Amino acid sequence: xxxxxxxxxxxxxxxxxxxxxxxxxxxxxxxxxxxxxxxxxxxxxxxxxxxxxxxxxxxxxxxxxxxxxxxxxxxxxxxxxxxxxxxxxxxxxxxxxxxxxxxxxxxxxxx
Amino acid sequence: xxxxxxxxxxxxxxxxxxxxxxxxxxxxxxxxxxxxxxxxxxxxxxxxxxxxxxxxxxxxxxxxxxxxxxxxxxxxxxxxxxxxxxxxxxxxxxxxxxxxxxxxxxxxxxx
Numbered sequence: 001x002x003x004x005x006x007x008x009x010x011x012x013x014x015x016x017x018x019x020x021x022x023x024x025x026x027x028x029x030x031x032x033x034x035x036x037x038x039x040x041x042x043x044x045x046x047x048x049x050x051x052x053x054x055x056x057x058x059x060x061x062x063x064x065x066x067x068x069x070x071x072x073x074x075x076x077x078x079x080x081x082x083x084x085x086x087x088x089x090x091x092x093x094x095x096x097x098x099x100x101x102x103x104x105x106x107x108x109x110x111x
Numbered sequence: 112x113x114x115x116x117x118x119x120x121x122x123x124x125x126x127x128x129x130x131x132x133x134x135x136x137x138x139x140x141x142x143x144x145x146x147x148x149x150x151x152x153x154x155x156x157x158x159x160x161x162x163x164x165x166x167x168x169x170x171x172x173x174x175x176x177x178x179x180x181x182x183x184x185x186x187x188x189x190x191x192x193x194x195x196x197x198x199x200x201x202x203x204x205x206x207x208x209x210x211x212x213x214x215x216x217x218x219x220x221x222x
Contacts, residue, residue, distance in 0.1 A: 044154070046211075099211045103151075
């Protein structure tokens, strides 16, 4: 089982739709969680960190469920410019901080 | 502004040649990472370093080596390039428990 798993999609949605992605992780010692965005094999860029209490940034909401070991990303009012691959990232704690990436979920927003 | 840069951006080399990819960061981060990205696999960790003179193997380290002689640089060397090492390579840096910042990537083709 991979350490971080995501549904690769693609998710094909119309503009204005709400879309949700989930990500599961296997290492219960994981302490840091992030969502990254990657466009057309360019470098991944941080979209948002994920906190235990959940957090929101404009149209984007991230949530963490430690008991079930999954992370979610909700995008409301999708824009054409949201089309990209969304990467779930989990990092272990202790002396071995290593960001581990899921394979990514592809989102295509169409007019 | 702090940044992380990779060079070259594109490289074509022949099988069996030694190749070195450069990574330089001005964030003053202790942690540096090398990943490769291939279709169907996502980002996979090659090597990483937590500080000067510290290097560690990742999940796909065979055929690669790194050295860390200062905080800013973590060059990745392919000892004897193979066609299976054709990929896009990303360097990243971070502080522990914080997001990783990525370079723009190096697209390597081994012919």
